[in-house]
Amino acid sequence: xxxxxxxxxxxxxxxxxxxxxxxxxxxxxxxxxxxxxxxxxxxxxxxxxxxxxxxxxxxxxxxxxxxxxxxxxxxxxxxxxxxxxxxxxxxxxxxxxxxxxxxxxxxxxxxxxxxxxxxxxxxxxxxxxxxxxxxxxxxxxxxxxxxxxxxxxxxxxxxxxxxxxxxxxxxxxxxxxxxxxxxxxxxxxxxxxxxxxxxxxxxxxxxxxxxxxxxxxxxxxxxxxxxxxxxxxxxxxxxxxxxxxxxxxxxxxxxxxxxxxxxxxxxxxxxxxxxxxxxxxxxxxx
Amino acid sequence: xxxxxxxxxxxxxxxxxxxxxxxxxxxxxxxxxxxxxxxxxxxxxxxxxxxxxxxxxxxxxxxxxxxxxxxxxxxxxxxxxxxxxxxxxxxxxxxxxxxxxxxxxxxxxxxxxxxxxxxxxxxxxxxxxxxxxxxxxxxxxxxxxxxxxxxxxxxxxxxxxxxxxxxxxxxxxxxxxxxxxxxxxxxxxxxxxxxxxxxxxxxxxxxxxxxxxxxxxxxxxxxxxxxxxxxxxxxxxxxxxxxxxxxxxxxxxxxxxxxxxxxxxxxxxxxxxxxxxxxxxxxxxxxxxxxxxxxxxxxxxxxxxxxxxxxxx
Numbered sequence: 001x002x003x004x005x006x007x008x009x010x011x012x013x014x015x016x017x018x019x020x021x022x023x024x025x026x027x028x029x030x031x032x033x034x035x036x037x038x039x040x041x042x043x044x045x046x047x048x049x050x051x052x053x054x055x056x057x058x059x060x061x062x063x064x065x066x067x068x069x070x071x072x073x074x075x076x077x078x079x080x081x082x083x084x085x086x087x088x089x090x091x092x093x094x095x096x097x098x099x100x101x102x103x104x105x106x107x108x109x110x111x112x113x114x115x116x117x118x119x120x121x122x123x124x125x126x127x128x129x130x131x132x133x134x135x136x137x138x139x140x141x142x143x144x145x146x147x148x149x150x151x152x153x154x155x156x157x158x159x160x161x162x163x164x165x166x167x168x169x170x171x172x173x174x175x176x177x178x179x180x181x182x183x184x185x186x187x188x189x190x191x192x193x194x195x196x197x198x199x200x201x202x203x204x205x206x207x208x209x210x211x212x213x214x215x216x217x218x219x220x221x222x223x224x225x226x227x228x229x230x231x232x233x234x235x236x237x238x239x240x241x242x243x244x245x246x247x248x249x250x251x252x253x254x255x256x257x258x259x260x261x262x263x264x265x266x267x268x269x270x271x272x273x274x275x276x277x278x279x280x281x282x283x284x285x286x
Numbered sequence: 287x288x289x290x291x292x293x294x295x296x297x298x299x300x301x302x303x304x305x306x307x308x309x310x311x312x313x314x315x316x317x318x319x320x321x322x323x324x325x326x327x328x329x330x331x332x333x334x335x336x337x338x339x340x341x342x343x344x345x346x347x348x349x350x351x352x353x354x355x356x357x358x359x360x361x362x363x364x365x366x367x368x369x370x371x372x373x374x375x376x377x378x379x380x381x382x383x384x385x386x387x388x389x390x391x392x393x394x395x396x397x398x399x400x401x402x403x404x405x406x407x408x409x410x411x412x413x414x415x416x417x418x419x420x421x422x423x424x425x426x427x428x429x430x431x432x433x434x435x436x437x438x439x440x441x442x443x444x445x446x447x448x449x450x451x452x453x454x455x456x457x458x459x460x461x462x463x464x465x466x467x468x469x470x471x472x473x474x475x476x477x478x479x480x481x482x483x484x485x486x487x488x489x490x491x492x493x494x495x496x497x498x499x500x501x502x503x504x505x506x507x508x509x510x511x512x513x514x515x516x517x518x519x520x521x522x523x524x525x526x527x528x529x530x531x532x533x534x535x536x537x538x539x540x541x542x543x544x545x546x547x548x549x550x551x552x553x554x555x556x557x558x559x560x561x562x563x564x565x566x567x568x569x570x571x572x573x574x575x576x577x578x579x580x581x582x583x584x585x586x587x588x589x590x591x592x593x594x595x596x597x598x599x
Binding site for chain 2: 018264279
């Protein structure tokens with residue numbers, strides 16, 4: 001590949017390039033580092049001396065963190081819990097039902113399947129704004145406004161990309177494997193769960209990653225659909241916090257930002273390889 | 287199943303299980319997309335001075351139809367015209383910034399330098415953080431930078447607000463586009479590079495004559511993604527700028543003076559119109575329909591143009 005080729009001729013050039021990239025990446029990660037540094041700084045010093053180390057008077061230890069989770073009447077741990085419930089349930093639901101539907105669409109050549117597939121692809125170019133007002137009304141009417149039922153909304157609205165990716169992958173699996181299973185006496189349900197589903201693993205991971213990234217960070221859909229007096233996800237908690245305290249208490253706000261970033265970065269470092277692969281797969285198809 | 291060996295496709299045993307495989311998906315898809323979409327189009331033609339309830343039934347008095355009134359009112363709103371211009375400018379600038387940097391970084395990281403994987407990890411990281419959190423985080427960071435440079439706050443200056451938003455979005459999306467460009471660059475056929483070298487092409491010539499035509503599919507995808515992302519931007523715009531500052535547009539011969547949120551993009555304008563009250567719901571929905579048509583048209587048009595320039599395989 002290109003890598004191996006460039007290695008031999010220019011040694012000096014490659015060293016300079018490494019140094020440049022190292023500088024750029026330090027600059028690139030600096031915002032996150034400064035968020036972390038400032039979360040230990042006294043509120044009054046954050047705006048004026050953002051780029052100074054928290055030493056002496058400025059250092060307040062964990063005070064900002066304590067305030068960020070206690071000052072609001074809505075408990076922060078609940079938001080964390082709801083974010084987890086919504087993300088995990090929705091992702092499971094999407095992976096299970098879209099892959100089932102995609103297998104059926106890829107294998108059965110009927111008009112219904114074609115229309116369904118077309119609608120799913122069509123839904124990928126429709127921005128959320130187009131359906132958000134009516135969707136939020138319908139969801140409330142159907143009691144889909146709790147963290148345990150909102151996954152249905154995510155399944156419905158987020159189906160497009162998942163169906164598209166699964167159908168593409170199923171078409172690359174040889175149909176003979178399934179025929180063999182059915183000759184051996186498997187009905188389609190058993191064939192699907194025992195034979196097809198395990199084969200889908202790489203795409204399940206890719207789609208799962210994309211859905212987790214979307215749902216965990218989503219702000220507008222849960223704000224419009226959920227009963228916001230009872231349920232708040234992390235971005236919603238953040239918005240409410242900013243409105244009532246964040247304008248004055250910069251320290252608590254920045255600590256809250258760091259608290260919300262930490263799980264994301266932990267997740268990223270833990271499954272970095274899958275995430276990057278999933279993103280590449282999703283983008284190439286989308 | 288015993289009947290599997292019959293040849294006719296009509297006896298395909300899977301067909302009997304259609305309800306099982308498609309059913310759950312179809313119901314959710316109907317609730318989450320199809321029905322709200324149809325309702326949305328219908329409601330954009332309704333007069334909300336008489337229909338205060340948004341969850342309207344399909345049986346409707348003739349008097350409640352407003353036909354194109356919502357659309358006409360939307361087009362005449364100074365805010366939506368301004369937001370369209372602001373959004374278009376933002377989308378174009380961000381597409382250029384994101385793609386130039388993403389391609390340059392991807393190109394540098396495929397030269398076989400040490401620590402490529404570490405650099406890649408770092409550049410991609412911001413992409414996972416949500417738009418609202420990023421908006422608030424960068425508001426603090428810009429607050430620190432701007433006070434250091436003795437410049438006005440980003441919420442009190444339209445130009446500064448614009449460039450802050452560009453920087454935020456670029457910081458978030460460069461890593462994502464970089465991943466796509468790296469995949470494209472690694473797929474450039476080795477023999478083509480070999481041939482270019484034998485023919486005496488220098489690095490610049492190889493880049494522009496061999497590599498770029500070969501990664502055209504990646505460029506298509508990245509341009510398409512960053513352009514539609516730019517037009518659809520909501521979270522970051524809402525959290526970072528909130529549409530501020532508000533400026534006064536002086537009265538002209540045709541229209542009275544009006545207040546305009548000078549950093550409010552289209553997606554935010556639609557939401558803001560809706561939040562003005564139930565009398566504006568029809569207008570907000572009409573704006574959403576036009577927004578949908580715009581986003582879909584840009585996406586498809588752009589795709590058609592760049593596809594033409596791809597190398598024929």
